[in-house]
Amino acid sequence: xxxxxxxxxxxxxxxxxxxxxxxxxxxxxxxxxxxxxxxxxxxxxxxxxxxxxxxxxxxxxxxxxxxxxxxxxxxxxxxxxxxxxxxxxxxxxxxxxxxxxxxxxxxxxxxxxxxxxxxxxxxx
Amino acid sequence: xxxxxxxxxxxxxxxxxxxxxxxxxxxxxxxxxxxxxxxxxxxxxxxxxxxxxxxxxxxxxxxxxxxxxxxxxxxxxxxxxxxxxxxxxxxxxxxxxxxxxxxxxxxxxxxxxxxxxxxxxxxxxxxxxxxxxxxxxxxxxxxxxxxxxxxxxxxxxxxxxxxxxxxxxxxxxxxxxxxxxxxxxxxxxxxxxxxxxxxxxxxxxxxxxxxxxxxxxxxxxxxxxxxxxxxxxxxxxxxxxxxxxxxxxxxxxxxxxxxxxxxxxxxxxxxxxxxxx
Numbered sequence: 001x002x003x004x005x006x007x008x009x010x011x012x013x014x015x016x017x018x019x020x021x022x023x024x025x026x027x028x029x030x031x032x033x034x035x036x037x038x039x040x041x042x043x044x045x046x047x048x049x050x051x052x053x054x055x056x057x058x059x060x061x062x063x064x065x066x067x068x069x070x071x072x073x074x075x076x077x078x079x080x081x082x083x084x085x086x087x088x089x090x091x092x093x094x095x096x097x098x099x100x101x102x103x104x105x106x107x108x109x110x111x112x113x114x115x116x117x118x119x120x121x122x123x124x
Numbered sequence: 125x126x127x128x129x130x131x132x133x134x135x136x137x138x139x140x141x142x143x144x145x146x147x148x149x150x151x152x153x154x155x156x157x158x159x160x161x162x163x164x165x166x167x168x169x170x171x172x173x174x175x176x177x178x179x180x181x182x183x184x185x186x187x188x189x190x191x192x193x194x195x196x197x198x199x200x201x202x203x204x205x206x207x208x209x210x211x212x213x214x215x216x217x218x219x220x221x222x223x224x225x226x227x228x229x230x231x232x233x234x235x236x237x238x239x240x241x242x243x244x245x246x247x248x249x250x251x252x253x254x255x256x257x258x259x260x261x262x263x264x265x266x267x268x269x270x271x272x273x274x275x276x277x278x279x280x281x282x283x284x285x286x287x288x289x290x291x292x293x294x295x296x297x298x299x300x301x302x303x304x305x306x307x308x309x310x311x312x313x314x315x316x317x318x319x320x321x322x323x324x325x326x327x328x329x330x331x332x333x334x335x336x337x338x339x340x341x342x343x344x345x346x347x348x349x350x351x352x353x354x355x356x357x358x359x360x361x362x363x364x365x366x367x368x369x370x371x372x373x374x375x376x377x378x379x380x381x382x383x384x385x386x387x388x389x390x391x392x393x394x395x396x397x398x399x400x401x
Contacts, residue, residue, distance in 0.1 A: 008339060008377040009316065036296055043291035044316040045154055045335075046298045 010051035013042060017056060018080045021072055028074050032062060035070075059083060125151055125303065126172060126190075126272060131181035133164075133171055140327055141167060145181070147322060147332045151271060152300040154317050157307040158386055159324030165307040166206065168324065169274050172305075173203045185272070199226055204265045206276040210249040210257050218249060219264070228269035233297070237263035240293050241286065255281050262290065266297040273304045279313040287313050311382040321382065323389060330393050333400055335380050341399050343372040344381045357395050358388035371399060 007015075017032065026032045035053060039046040053070055056062045061076045073079065100107070126149040134140045141164045149155060149172075159165045170176040171183055174190035174197070183190045185197055211218065223229040241259035246252060252260060258281055265273055279287050294304065294317050305322075308314055321338065323331035345352055348365035359368030367381060369388050389396045 007379070009379050011377070036298070039295035039298075040292040042316075043288060043295060045319045046295060047153075047319045048316070 009044060010048050010055065013038075013044065013049060014052040014055050016042070017052065018061065018084075021061065021076050022080060026072050028072050028076055030072055031068075032070050032072060125149055125186060127182075127184050128172070129182050129184075131171070131178045131183060133167065133176070133178050133180075135167075142171075142178075142324075143327045145329050147329050149272065149303055149305065151303055152298075153303045153320045153334075154294065154298065155303060155305040155320045155322055156311070156314060156318035156382070157305055157322045157324070158309070158311060158382070159307075160390070161309065163324040164327070165309075165324060166276050169203060169276055169305070169307060173201055173274055175203070200270050201272045202226070202265050202268050202270045202274065204261060204273075204275040204278060206280060208257075208261060210252070210260065212248050212250045214247060215245070215249060215260070222264070223268075226268035226270060230267050230269060233269070234263055234267035236296075237266055237293050240296075241289050255283060255286060258282060259286060259289075262293065266293055269302065271302050273302065275304065275306045277308055277310075278306060279308065279310060291317050311386060315382050318382070321385070323386065325389055325393055330389055330397065331400060337400075338380050338385065339372075339377060341372055342369050342380070342385070343374065343376055344369055344378045344384060346381075358384070358391055360384070360387065 017026070017038075020026055021028075032038070033041065035046050035049045038052075039049045042049075053062065053064075057064060057070075059079060060073055061079050062070045063073055064070055099105070100110070128145055128147050131142065131145040132140050133142045145168075157165050157168065167176065171178055172190060174183075174193045177191045185200065188194065188197060190197065190201075213221075219231070219234065223231070223234075238260070241263060243252075243256060243259055243263070249257065249260065258278070262275070262278055265275065279290060282290060291314070298304070306314060306318070318335065320334050321331055322329060325331075345356065345359075345368045346362075346365065347353065347368075350366060353359045353366055353368040353370075355370040355373070356368035357370055359366055367384050369381070369384050372378075385396075
């Protein structure tokens, strides 16, 4: 795993696990790797993965069965999407709007291209 | 667990290599012992394991000076020196002769580490290449399950895939009862594994902090624009722009860049010390 510099490693690992849940690598209700296994997988200190798992637990994306391990919440996928939607509207969209306005791109233009993109996607 | 108090050591009269050194090692951490060449990293490892004695102050393991080297203490520590040689015996014989000194040695774990390192079976350990010998002894060291494991530049002589295997092995071997102290001048090899930094500079322990606390107090800035470096106490060029470090006044959560931290302390140890009082 190659880590970016502007986000702490534990957050990047949490995001990676979110991606894996969305990709069904870890389906809802299934066990995810232990902290030590995941630490070995991404080659980081186990304490870093402890922080990632704690954060995912706080977001109720995963839950801990005492003495057994960590599991994906039944609505884990939904929670990840909700969280990312919120983040999109608060963090990413303002930047996107800023780009649109500085480059004189209209929303209608984007709308047309987006419709095309969706059509291509469904053709595949 | 291990306590170093007001410790001083010199090879030559009146010229202290280490002076007024105070720090403690507690269970459950991977300690990165950093410092320039000749700053005393290896010497400190020998002092902590009782192979050399401090002239002033004390080094104790659970209250007993390490210089006593009692059998009980020696079964709780393992030092992997930078240079070593393996005898002309089979792996089987080596384990049979040496594992008995470590009551928590796990044969099962030992085999799993050998597997991680993809070490082939051979008749005599002396047939291994230098890098393979290192992997063999690292596997043995990790499998001893000692509470205190010291490794002096363990990634020296390892190729790129081996360094990755080494990180995996360390991650798998860690638990709350043990600490691993790794001296290195190649911080990049182990950056993601280290959760506490011990930094030797100017004959003393200039820094002994957890990565979490360092990230709380310092912000690391990677940028293409010099304007973003405002407030930095240290900054330098990189191939893709600039990197700087400044007090974390905005309470952001950045990844600790050990190389930049190291260089910042070399450039201005006082300033960083003030942040970590």
